[in-house]
Amino acid sequence: MQVQRVAVLGGGSWGTTIAAVMTRNVEVTLWARNADTVEEINTRHTNLGYLPDATLPEKLVATTDIGAAVGSADVVVMAIPSQHFRSVLRTVKEHIHAWVPVISLTKGLELDTRMRMTQVIEQELPGHPFGVLTGPNLAREIMAGYAAASVIAMDDEVIVRELQEVFGSGLFRVYTNDDVIGCELGGVLKNIIAIAAGMGDGQGAGDNTRAAIITRGLAEITRLGVAMGGRPETFAGLAGMGDLIATCTSGQSRNRHVGMELARGRDMEEIVAEMRMVAEGAKSAPAVMALAKEYGVEMPIASDVFRVLRGDATASRAFRGLLRVEAGAESEPG
Ligand SMILES: NC(=O)C1=CN([C@@H]2O[C@H](COP(=O)(O)OP(=O)(O)OC[C@H]3O[C@@H](n4cnc5c(N)ncnc54)[C@H](O)[C@@H]3O)[C@@H](O)[C@H]2O)C=CC1
Numbered sequence: 001m002q003v004q005r006v007a008v009l010g011g012g013s014w015g016t017t018i019a020a021v022m023t024r025n026v027e028v029t030l031w032a033r034n035a036d037t038v039e040e041i042n043t044r045h046t047n048l049g050y051l052p053d054a055t056l057p058e059k060l061v062a063t064t065d066i067g068a069a070v071g072s073a074d075v076v077v078m079a080i081p082s083q084h085f086r087s088v089l090r091t092v093k094e095h096i097h098a099w100v101p102v103i104s105l106t107k108g109l110e111l112d113t114r115m116r117m118t119q120v121i122e123q124e125l126p127g128h129p130f131g132v133l134t135g136p137n138l139a140r141e142i143m144a145g146y147a148a149a150s151v152i153a154m155d156d157e158v159i160v161r162e163l164q165e166v167f168g169s170g171l172f173r174v175y176t177n178d179d180v181i182g183c184e185l186g187g188v189l190k191n192i193i194a195i196a197a198g199m200g201d202g203q204g205a206g207d208n209t210r211a212a213i214i215t216r217g218l219a220e221i222t223r224l225g226v227a228m229g230g231r232p233e234t235f236a237g238l239a240g241m242g243d244l245i246a247t248c249t250s251g252q253s254r255n256r257h258v259g260m261e262l263a264r265g266r267d268m269e270e271i272v273a274e275m276r277m278v279a280e281g282a283k284s285a286p287a288v289m290a291l292a293k294e295y296g297v298e299m300p301i302a303s304d305v306f307r308v309l310r311g312d313a314t315a316s317r318a319f320r321g322l323l324r325v326e327a328g329a330e331s332e333p334g
């Protein structure tokens with residue numbers, strides 16, 4: 001497979017950033033549904049609503065025509081929020097050529113089915129190689145050219161190496177992995193723990209507290225991820241611990257921001273109404289809790305976050321429970 005043209009679908013922060021990075025290696029067409037965004041990218045080389053400080057490469061071409069973008073692509077990259085992922089894929093289906101790989105950048109689960117995005121790809125586009133690119137990758141930093149590392153996970157060990165070269169460049173270093181389930185779940189599950197970290201930071205908790213939430217959070221992410229088929233070492237890597245640290249500590253994280261706003265006593269409706277961008281942790285939380293129940297895994301931090309998201313507890317009340325007074329052995333949940 002010789003990759004010459006890539007279609008990136010989704011003109012938000014991450015889709016635009018990855019599309020810009022990949023123009024160093026291949027021809028990239030970015031599909032966005034919003035005509036003003038497309039016009040802005042093509043004429044002014046900016047996408048100020050999502051990436052306020054960035055100038056995009058002139059080589060990056062945007063379009064509102066999904067058929068044109070997908071029909072000429074050797075690889076399709078999905079940067080669509082999880083709850084809209086399937087509907088966009090159904091449109092892709094009409095235009096994609098046989099055997100073209102589809103790579104998800106999305107860190108969420110489909111609510112109704114509790115499926116991971118690569119499972120949705122497999123279901124909607126059977127026969128197409130699929131994978132996920134994930135890791136500690138806050139879009140604005142990567143757009144600004146700071147060094148970062150990511151992981152591309154696929155079952156196919158030949159295609160994954162080719163795509164490693166397509167996504168990686170300069171200071172954006174891409175590693176390969178064959179644990180698709182573990183890598184994908186690392187990206188999904190860290191978002192809820194980042195909401196917990198934001199709830200702590202928003203209440204003035206200290207660095208020790210944040211470290212405890214990250215560490216105990218990683219333990220519960222790993223328990224569920226391994227029960228669902230991921231490998232334990234994946235959760236200690238970039239897609240697990242790496243992304244968890246970035247998201248739980250960064251002022252750029254949308255999920256941590258949600259936690260901080262909840263700590264101020266605001267409810268989800270108000271918070272979401274003010275956010276232009278997606279916070280996947282809040283959207284996927286019900287599916288994560290249902291999976292924890294199905295697999296018989298205890299997730300005390302995620303459960304407390306979920307109660308606050310639902311409006312059944314306040315952040316300050318739940319936060320006291322996040323670090324349980326009666327601690328057991330470190331190897332135990334709770
Ligand atoms: N922003 C970041 O730093 C990173 C984000 N991600 C993940 O990437 C995914 C996308 O996130 P962002 O680009 O950051 O979100 P965003 O909120 O910045 O942008 C989402 C984009 O999707 C578009 N969109 C929403 N529904 C659509 C639909 N039905 N059809 C077509 N377009 C639609 C929106 O118009 C917007 O352009 C999320 O799952 C996120 O967790 C992953 C790594 C880093």
Ligand SMILES: O=C(CO)COP(=O)(O)O
Pocket residue numbers: 107135136137138139191194243246247252253254255256278279280
């Ligand atoms: O996944 C991300 C960084 O790796 C982005 O996190 P947020 O969605 O919380 O901004």
